[in-house]
Amino acid sequence: MRGIGSGDEAGSLVEPGPPRDTFRILHVSTGNVCRSPITERLTRHALADRLGDPLWGGLIVESAGTWGHEGAPMEANAEAVLADFGADASGFVGRELLDEHVIRADLVLTATRDHRAQVISMGHSAGLRTFTLKEFTRLVRAIDPATLPPLEDGVVERARALVRAAAALRGWLLAPTADADEVYDPYGAPLTFFRSIGDEIHQALDPVVTALTGVATRT
Numbered sequence: 001m002r003g004i005g006s007g008d009e010a011g012s013l014v015e016p017g018p019p020r021d022t023f024r025i026l027h028v029s030t031g032n033v034c035r036s037p038i039t040e041r042l043t044r045h046a047l048a049d050r051l052g053d054p055l056w057g058g059l060i061v062e063s064a065g066t067w068g069h070e071g072a073p074m075e076a077n078a079e080a081v082l083a084d085f086g087a088d089a090s091g092f093v094g095r096e097l098l099d100e101h102v103i104r105a106d107l108v109l110t111a112t113r114d115h116r117a118q119v120i121s122m123g124h125s126a127g128l129r130t131f132t133l134k135e136f137t138r139l140v141r142a143i144d145p146a147t148l149p150p151l152e153d154g155v156v157e158r159a160r161a162l163v164r165a166a167a168a169l170r171g172w173l174l175a176p177t178a179d180a181d182e183v184y185d186p187y188g189a190p191l192t193f194f195r196s197i198g199d200e201i202h203q204a205l206d207p208v209v210t211a212l213t214g215v216a217t218r219t
Contacts, residue, residue, distance in 0.1 A: 022059070070094060081195055
């Protein structure tokens with residue numbers, strides 16, 4: 001089960017059936033066994049928390065790796081991090097990033113600037129919809145939620161408007177440091193470092209999910 005609404009795998013959170021209006025979020029890291037699985041499943045968990053479970057809004061959340069371990073499970077420490085947040089790690093299968101993933105994605109969020117450059121280098125007009133996760137968070141924080149379509153118009157329409165607004169801000173709101181947009185690779189590191197990366201990802205995702213859904217974190 002790779003994401004909300006994928007519709008092509010058992011346990012999908014969106015009803016199977018004819019094609020419908022959807023918005024695909026693709027998380028990208030290197031091996032697709034640490035950072036991007038954590039980000040994918042935390043995104044799904046946060047969306048379900050804000051919008052309800054099952055989620056019928058047309059959002060699809062997936063992940064892949066630029067040197068993806070095709071068919072591999074996520075790292076055990078990544079599973080432990082997800083358990084800390086109450087997120088579901090079950091059924092995950094790693095995959096290598098392919099052209100078709102980029103073509104279908106409406107928003108690509110990468111762990112690092114190198115990953116972002118690799119996605120953009122694949123073509124498919126990916127530049128305006130590909131950001132590092134932390135870059136997108138920074139841009140989203142600068143967008144007035146009142147300028148986005150209300151959730152009543154559909155989460156897909158709101159998500160598309162959010163990406164357009166973030167892309168328009170990118171040249172005006174630069175990173176404060178060269179490393180500010182990076183999520184470092186915990187592969188092979190102890191659980192304490194995985195947990196610190198999980199906290200970074202969670203903090204970066206919170207304003208993004210709030211902007212996407214128009215619903216703040218539940219307390």
